[in-house]
Amino acid sequence: MPRLLPSLLALAMVGITMPTTVAAADRITGQPFATRSEVYAPxxxxxxxxxxxxxxALDTMKAGGSAVDAAIAANAALGLMEPTGNGIGGDLFAIVWDPKTKRLYGYDGSGRSPRSLTLAEFQRRGLTDIPSHGPLPVTVPGTVDGWFALHARFGTLTMAENLAPTIRYAREGHPVHEVIAYYWDRSVPRLGKWPGFTEQFTIDGRAPRxxxxxxxxxxxxxxxxIADGGRDAFYKGDIARVIGDYFAANDGFLSYDDMAAHTGNWVEPVSTNYRGVDVWELPPSGQGIAALQILNLLEPYDLKSYGFGSPEHxxxxxxxxxxxxxxRARWYADPEFHPxxxxxxxxxxxxxxxxxxISMDTALREVQPGTPKQLDEGDTIYLTTADADGMMVSLIQSNYRGMGSGMAPPGxxxxLQDRGEQFVLREDHPNAYAPGKRPFHTIIPGFATRDGEPWLSFGVMGGAMQPQGHAQIIINMVDFGMNLQEAGDAPRIQHDGSTDPAGQATPMTDGGEVDLESGFAYGTVxxxxxxxxxxxxxxxxxxxxxxxxxxxxxxxxxxxxSRKDGHAAGY
Known part of the structure; x- marks a missing residue:
């Protein structure tokens, strides 16, 4: 891993006693302190x-752009600067708070599977799972459509203005950051065999340092x-033709017609109230409502009295x-196929x-329905923006597994994303593969309101960690009184091996694994x-x-x- 801030475990090893009720500690005194201060801006x-x-994003808003313009501009930049997690070959989801109508809007910018690829074709090839990389897991990329849909409703600058900074950086260059370089280096050996990847995403066959x-x-x-020709330049123009020809020549199925038929969907966010806070997520095919279910299950318990990091917590x-x-395994799938x-x-x-x-004394070893295998190697970017008019954007975007399928059409x-790996090759499963179907999605934007007013735009990217992370942020702030930065710095919990809507049906029989980040007391373990x-x-x-x-x-x-390269800033 790249060299980042000292972990809480490292602090303990040099004699600093860590309270279990805080996110981090000052390196000198050991007193409660976040890794950095919250950022304030008017x-x-x-x-x-x-x-x-x-x-x-800030430059975009200073130039008169809305929070949506800023989110689009930042997302475009991240596709260039952090290709290990996202890009225009992937999908997009967003929640927008509109101060004019005083309500939330949700957008599902996920793409569908190729219409010429059938379940029988996977069976003919003798596959029980969809491969992680290559042409078979590729689905239609929905990000560009998402940009234009959001922009049409909430944008104030032109799309050309929003894309101009990234176009300039793409031509003139930018220095690669530490965490991104680390994951890029890990991706090259796995993806270098796919046509177009080495030529376009390496320097002399290696990752940039x-x-x-x-x-x-x-x-x-x-x-x-795209800036010159709009949305259709991507889905119905030469770009779509290059994509179709590339897959036809490389044992793939994504076609020009698949691209031309794509459309995203405006969806209504859904919520639950957790101790006076309304927490909002998008409905399936994503996994956002798992965070709401977790919060509902925990609300009867007095977590505050147990304390952060306690065994009970x-x-x-x-x-x-x-x-x-x-x-999540039983119900979360494309609602057009399986509501x-x-x-x-x-x-x-x-x-x-x-x-x-739930028993306070004994861990559940089996939970019905059965559990397919867990797929947690995905990578994603999450960003959020807020403008002077009060608009807030919660946006998440991904190629699924890090740099995606490895399939990079020439020029x-x-x-292209490998999101189709999330389908199940079994006819009786809600998330069964079918032509023209959206796979189960892990990427989820989050939002929270209080008394009908916006309170928090947030997200925690990272595969099955995402709903777990969303719930933990809310719990850290509402139950344990952490501030916005402390809530993210606090050591995290991840349970692995539980029910998943993807892969083969392998029921959990051993209770799975509890991953605890450095900072939890050994007494809790x-x-x-x-x-x-x-x-x-x-x-x-x-x-x-x-x-x-x-x-x-x-x-x-x-x-x-604090575990990544970025930062929050305002003006």
Whole structure:
């Protein structure tokens, strides 16, 4: 891993005693302190995983752009600067608070599977899972459509103005940041065999190094074509033709007609109330409502009195996650093929019924329905923006597994996503593969309101960690009184091996694994083991956090992930 801030475990090793009720500690005194201060600004705020993308978002709003313009501009920049997590070959989801109508709007910018690829074709090839990389897991990329849909409703600048900063950086170059260089280097050996990847995403066959200048003139040309020709330049023009020809020549199925037929969807966000805070997520095909189910299951317990990092806190969280993820495997899929009973799943009554399965003394080893294998190697970017008029944007975007499928059509400068790996090759499963179907999605934007007013735009990217992370941020702030930065710095819990809507149907019979980030007391670990949990200290699967909160005194408060390259900034 790249060299980042000292971990809480490292602090303990040099003699600093760590309270278990805080996010981090000052390196000198050991007193409660976050890794950095919250950021305050009177007019506008942006929080992204790359400093240059944050600057682009602020520059966009200073030039008269809305928070949506800023989010689009930052997302475009991240596709260039952090291709290890996103790009225009992937999908997009967003929640927007509109101060004019005083309501939230949701957008599902996910793409569908190729219409010429059938379940029988996978069976003919003898496959029981969809491959991680190559042409078979590729689905239609929905990001560009999402940009234009959001812009048409909420944008104030032109799309050409929004894309101009990234086009310039793509041509002139930018220095690669540390965490990104690390993951880029890991991707090259796995993806280098796919046509177009090495030519467009390496320097002499290797990943760019930390601080080295990276240019992507092909992506600059693609973004310029989109800026000049609009949405249809991507889905119905030469770009779509290049994509179709490329897959036809490389054992693939994504076609020009698939691209031309794509459309995203405006969707209504759904919510639950957790101790006076309304937490909002998008409905399936994403996994956002799992966070709401977790919160509903935990609300009857006095987590504040147990304390952050206590055995009771961690145990209850893990058990609630297991129950929510059992439903996630059974119900979360493309609603056009398999509609879920969302209102029932996120109701308090249902949570009371399911909560009866939780024991304070013993970890659940099996939870019905059965559990397919877990897929947690995905990578994603999350960003949030807020402007002087009060608009807030919560946006998440991904190629799924890091740099995606590895399939990089010639001359275009981007890689197609491998989101189709999330389908199940079994006819009786809700998430079964079918032509023209959206796969189960892990990427979810989050939002929270209080008394009908915007309070928090936030997200925690990272595979199945995302709903777990969303719930933990809310719990950290509401139950444990952490500020916006502390809530993200606090050591995280991830339960692995639970029910998943993707892959083969392999039921959980051993209770899975509890991953605890450095900073939890050994007494907590020992108590969890006594309850039957298998605890391990996994290295790095804890996601990436960005957040903006409405300052009750006026303006905005921002926070950013200390485990990544980016930052929050405002003006």
């Amino acid at each position: 007019h506008a705020m942006a929080a992204t995983s790359h400093p240059l993308a944050t600057q682009i 930390t601080g080295e200048t990276w240019r992507n003139p092909n992506l600059a040309d693609t973004l310029q074509a 961690v145990h209850l969280f893990v058990e609630a996650k297991k129950l929510a993820f059992a439903d 879920a009973p969302v209102a029932r799943l996120i109701s308090k009554e249902y949570a009371r019924e399911r909560g009866a399965l 275009l400068g981007f890689i 020992r108590a969890l083991m006594m309850k039957g949990h298998s605890v391990r200290f996994a290295h790095g699967p804890y996601g990436g956090y960005q957040a903006i909160m409405k300052n009750p005194h006026g303006g905005w408060i921002g926070a950013s992930e």
